[in-house]
Amino acid sequence: MINYIIRRILYAIPIAFGVSVVCFSLVYLAPGDPLQTILPSDASAETIALVKAAYGFDKPLPIQFLKWLGHVLTGDFGESIATRRPVILEVSGALYNTATLTTFAIPISFTMGYVMGAIAGCFPGRVLDRVITGTAVFGVSLPNYWFGIVLVIIFAVQLMALPATGMGGSGSADFNVFRWADARFLILPVITLSMVPIGVIARTTRAAVAEVLNQDFTITLRAKGLSEFAIVRHVLKNALPQVLAVMGLQFGYLMGGSILVETVFTWPGSGFLLSKAIINRDIPVLQGTILLLSLIFVTINLVVDLLQSVIDPRIRRN
Amino acid sequence: MNMLSPMPPPPVQDPRDRGGPAQPLMIARDLKKHFPVKSGPKGAVVRAVDGVSFTLFKGETLGIVGESGCGKSTLARLLLHLIEPDGGEIVFDGDPVAAPRGITVNALRRQVQMVFQDSYSSLNPRMPVRDSVAFGPYVHGKSRAVAREVAREMLLKVGLNPDLFGPRYPHELSGGQKQRVNIARALVIEPRMVILDEAVSALDKSVEAQVLNLLRALKAGFNLTYLFISHDLNVVRYISDRVLVMYLGSVVELGPVERIFTRPLHPYTVALLGSRPSMDPAHRIEEPPITGDPPSPINPPSGCRFRTRCPFAEAVCAARAPVLGDWLDRESHVAACHIHDPESGHSRAHGVS
Amino acid sequence: MSPTIITAPPSSHFEEQVAPALMVRGYWGNVLFRLRHDRVTVFFGFILLLIILAAIFAPLIAPFDPYKESVIGRLKPFGWRSHPLGTDELGRDLLTRLIYGGRISLLMGVVPVCIATLVGGTLGVIGGFGGKRVNTVIMRTMDVFYAFPSVLLAVAISGAMGGGIANGMIALSMVFTPAMCRIAETATTQIKNLDFVEAARATGAGTFTILRFHILGNVLGPVFIYASSLVSVGILLASGLSFLGLGVKPPTADWGLMLSTLRQSIYINPEICALPGVAIFITSISFNLVSDGIRAAMDVRM
Numbered sequence: 001m002i003n004y005i006i007r008r009i010l011y012a013i014p015i016a017f018g019v020s021v022v023c024f025s026l027v028y029l030a031p032g033d034p035l036q037t038i039l040p041s042d043a044s045a046e047t048i049a050l051v052k053a054a055y056g057f058d059k060p061l062p063i064q065f066l067k068w069l070g071h072v073l074t075g076d077f078g079e080s081i082a083t084r085r086p087v088i089l090e091v092s093g094a095l096y097n098t099a100t101l102t103t104f105a106i107p108i109s110f111t112m113g114y115v116m117g118a119i120a121g122c123f124p125g126r127v128l129d130r131v132i133t134g135t136a137v138f139g140v141s142l143p144n145y146w147f148g149i150v151l152v153i154i155f156a157v158q159l160m161a162l163p164a165t166g167m168g169g170s171g172s173a174d175f176n177v178f179r180w181a182d183a184r185f186l187i188l189p190v191i192t193l194s195m196v197p198i199g200v201i202a203r204t205t206r207a208a209v210a211e212v213l214n215q216d217f218t219i220t221l222r223a224k225g226l227s228e229f230a231i232v233r234h235v236l237k238n239a240l241p242q243v244l245a246v247m248g249l250q251f252g253y254l255m256g257g258s259i260l261v262e263t264v265f266t267w268p269g270s271g272f273l274l275s276k277a278i279i280n281r282d283i284p285v286l287q288g289t290i291l292l293l294s295l296i297f298v299t300i301n302l303v304v305d306l307l308q309s310v311i312d313p314r315i316r317r318n
Numbered sequence: 319m320n321m322l323s324p325m326p327p328p329p330v331q332d333p334r335d336r337g338g339p340a341q342p343l344m345i346a347r348d349l350k351k352h353f354p355v356k357s358g359p360k361g362a363v364v365r366a367v368d369g370v371s372f373t374l375f376k377g378e379t380l381g382i383v384g385e386s387g388c389g390k391s392t393l394a395r396l397l398l399h400l401i402e403p404d405g406g407e408i409v410f411d412g413d414p415v416a417a418p419r420g421i422t423v424n425a426l427r428r429q430v431q432m433v434f435q436d437s438y439s440s441l442n443p444r445m446p447v448r449d450s451v452a453f454g455p456y457v458h459g460k461s462r463a464v465a466r467e468v469a470r471e472m473l474l475k476v477g478l479n480p481d482l483f484g485p486r487y488p489h490e491l492s493g494g495q496k497q498r499v500n501i502a503r504a505l506v507i508e509p510r511m512v513i514l515d516e517a518v519s520a521l522d523k524s525v526e527a528q529v530l531n532l533l534r535a536l537k538a539g540f541n542l543t544y545l546f547i548s549h550d551l552n553v554v555r556y557i558s559d560r561v562l563v564m565y566l567g568s569v570v571e572l573g574p575v576e577r578i579f580t581r582p583l584h585p586y587t588v589a590l591l592g593s594r595p596s597m598d599p600a601h602r603i604e605e606p607p608i609t610g611d612p613p614s615p616i617n618p619p620s621g622c623r624f625r626t627r628c629p630f631a632e633a634v635c636a637a638r639a640p641v642l643g644d645w646l647d648r649e650s651h652v653a654a655c656h657i658h659d660p661e662s663g664h665s666r667a668h669g670v671s
Numbered sequence: 672m673s674p675t676i677i678t679a680p681p682s683s684h685f686e687e688q689v690a691p692a693l694m695v696r697g698y699w700g701n702v703l704f705r706l707r708h709d710r711v712t713v714f715f716g717f718i719l720l721l722i723i724l725a726a727i728f729a730p731l732i733a734p735f736d737p738y739k740e741s742v743i744g745r746l747k748p749f750g751w752r753s754h755p756l757g758t759d760e761l762g763r764d765l766l767t768r769l770i771y772g773g774r775i776s777l778l779m780g781v782v783p784v785c786i787a788t789l790v791g792g793t794l795g796v797i798g799g800f801g802g803k804r805v806n807t808v809i810m811r812t813m814d815v816f817y818a819f820p821s822v823l824l825a826v827a828i829s830g831a832m833g834g835g836i837a838n839g840m841i842a843l844s845m846v847f848t849p850a851m852c853r854i855a856e857t858a859t860t861q862i863k864n865l866d867f868v869e870a871a872r873a874t875g876a877g878t879f880t881i882l883r884f885h886i887l888g889n890v891l892g893p894v895f896i897y898a899s900s901l902v903s904v905g906i907l908l909a910s911g912l913s914f915l916g917l918g919v920k921p922p923t924a925d926w927g928l929m930l931s932t933l934r935q936s937i938y939i940n941p942e943i944c945a946l947p948g949v950a951i952f953i954t955s956i957s958f959n960l961v962s963d964g965i966r967a968a969m970d971v972r973m
Contacts, residue, residue: 019819029828029831146952252823253822457880
């Protein structure tokens with residue numbers, strides 16, 4: 001067990017390294033000289049040379065990468081081109097706001113998805129199963145940015161019951177989820193964000209439960225005279241590892257996918273920051289946000305893997 | 319059951335027969351395969367096959383028996399170089415295989431074929447069985463049309479109507495039908511030797527008998543030599559001319575089939591035969607049947623490998639590994655056991671042979 | 672050598688004499704048969720066909736010029752002056768723009784899946800069939816890309832590259848390739864350990880022949896099923912990129928971009944603003960349901 005945990009953690013290190021290589025090379029994907037994204041277009045040749053040396057662009061790529069990595073490890077992600085503030089400050093503030101959204105979206109979508117999927121899986125072919133399966137397909141096919149707009153049209157434009165965008169008058173600085181005036185702003189984005197994961201998790205859970213129900217051991221359980229309730233408990237426990245894996249991926253989806261939802265609701269989170277960075281061609285912010293989000297995702301997947309191995313000892317062997 | 323003549327007529331000289339009738343078709347000398355162990359101490363290996371030697375004479379059926387995990391299937395794959403041996407040599411009809419001045423592995427595979435046990439995974443699920451059979455001739459340079467025609471004839475010979483079964487997919491066939499297809503696929507490239515790895519073990523008893531009879535008939539008709547691997551002693555006795563008994567990766571006994579079954583030499587063979595339910599209470603073997611599991615092939619016992627389960631084990635058994643006698647001779651009945659070596663120092667060494 | 676032809680014992684002894692109960696259709700015949708009898712799949716397949724045909728023959732069926740603006744006819748409701756679905760914020764006919772928009776959206780959703788299937792599938796088969804070292808290099812590289820949330824990776828790559836259709840398609844291809852590669856690798860590793868591959872090697876077949884006749888046919892199924900399920904995601908992601916301004920440039924019609932520009936007008940004429948999203952949604956759910964149907968039809972016991 002300990003061995004597995006150590007191996008799994010060690011394995012995450014090269015992945016994290018690879019992720020940082022990809023993020024580093026994003027700058028070089030940009031058309032033309034990477035400096036163009038930093039310098040004003042009318043910079044003189046002298047300035048260009050100066051900045052080049054200052055940023056280390058005159059050095060060979062591996063050296064540049066190592067320097068960059070060194071800065072990143074100390075929390076120095078550079079400076080935003082748009083605001084001139086350190087990227088780390090911009091990103092950490094935005095991440096906090098995104099976390100506020102996900103803190104609500106995750107419990108809602110994971111429980112609803114799991115419960116719906118479990119019910120559908122236990123009664124395959126019945127009306128309830130069809131209704132849930134249909135809803136789940138609806139969820140996974142939903143362009144959530146559009147769904148957000150529809151919700152805004154209904155609840156903000158037509159009914160005027162909930163605010164359309166933003167985090168409220170006080171802004172993000174003293175946003176308090178326990179104050180109704182602020183919490184109202186959360187409702188629509190959280191619902192929008194939850195739809196797709198509910199669909200995906202419900203589908204996965206349904207498939208996993210149906211598969212476990214088909215295995216011989218459920219027949220054994222029934223033959224032993226266990227109540228249906230006890231059997232369902234066994235089945236759900238056996239279906240859990242597979243569902244957990246998908247939940248981990250959905251966690252990443254909620255962070256990455258929030259870019260569209262946050263843009264719709266102008267929610268000042270990491271996704272909105274990213275979307276602004278793209279419009280402004282603010283490569284340092286783009287790079288920093290993506291690196292941080294991906295590293296969080298790598299960590300979450302690591303945790304999910306370890307959780308899975310706690311639940312299902314078969315995973316540890318490989 | 320309509321039996322064909324038990325003894326094949328004197329075979330017609332095969333132009334591929336280079337060594338003449340006296341030359342064994344295959345000689346395996348000291349074959350070894352050690353698989354590295356993934357989880358465990360570094361350098362640890364599973365001694366799946368550890369120094370196996372035998373001869374296979376032209377036209378005979380050599381049965382190989384042993385418990386599951388004794389290395390029978392690994393041995394089969396080594397003989398075809400489907401896995402590379404770690405040591406030892408294979409001589410096919412006088413030519414060393416994959417050695418300088420010998421024949422290549424590919425040349426060997428044109429003359430030796432294999433029938434696998436698992437009829438589920440031994441046929442390509444996405445191919446009509448007709449194409450599975452035609453694949454061999456196609457690989458060997460025949461045109462698609464010719465290969466199909468050859469396959470057709472071959473299906474007929476294994477008792478399957480090619481029009482009815484040829485276009486079917488494996489999941490549309492019964493176990494016995496699939497095994498017939500497997501046999502057709504092996505025979506279609508006209509091999510001289512066929513390795514049957516538990517070829518009938520997964521079949522129902524009635525189907526098994528049909529397939530065994532088919533194998534006998536085909537052997538006579540195609541002038542084949544069989545290496546018949548099975549854990550079913552009755553089947554081996556029925557089909558084999560000689561028998562080789564394996565235990566934990568090595569040969570413990572080798573000899574003509576009736577000698578082995580009536581006067582086994584090695585305590586392991588005795589135990590193995592004893593574990594077989596007898597139909598006749600008068601012929602019950604009194605020796606204790608074998609108990610427990612075989613030791614780990616990662617860390618086999620010193621000396622004789624069977625000593626941990628042998629009722630006659632003595633100090634000498636742990637000290638020295640017994641040697642198999644003259645395994646090159648067709649008639650000899652030999653066992654790797656100190657009891658049968660007068661000079662071993664074992665207390666029972668002068669007893670009955 | 673011509674061995675004496677022997678005939679097997681009279682066939683009445685065989686269990687094979689049972690007449691074949693099932694009609695021999697072959698694998699793909701069976702799949703088609705099941706698909707045709709699956710009403711949901713047929714229905715949504717039909718809708719998809721309409722959408723695709725409309726996109727292909729857009730100039731022939733669209734009632735108006737997609738770029739013809741009108742100052743007086745902006746954001747008009749359904750049915751206004753023979754505009755069945757009204758007009759957009761520049762007075763252009765919305766139905767026409769939706770028909771034309773399908774071209775880019777479908778292209779950006781489908782092409783990356785095809786590229787990823789080809790590239791990822793090839794890499795996966797190589798990784799699965801090749802040696803341990805090849806496998807490690809390929810699969811660990813894929814793991815790195817897999818470590819990004821998909822939307823994020825798509826946005827990052829196309830954002831860094833400066834947007835546009837081509838860059839968007841490159842980005843989406845890179846998002847789908849690792850997943851495709853994993854599917855192909857898993858399938859290949861499973862297949863190559865089966866006895867029939869060993870039997871093929873035992874007949875003396877070379878690596879390439881085995882790949883062609885025995886591996887590809889068996890890997891294609893799972894790869895195809897997975898690819899078909901990716902198309903829906905592709906449509907959603909592609910429109911999402913356009914929605915963020917990373918797709919086509921403004922005058923061109925595209926569902927994601929239309930949604931993004933019309934969004935400014937939700938207070939004026941909300942039902943018009945939601946329309947491009949309806950198009951995305953219908954396309955995506957149709958692809959999803961057809962893919963589900965294909966998966967069910969191809970899941971034959973073997």
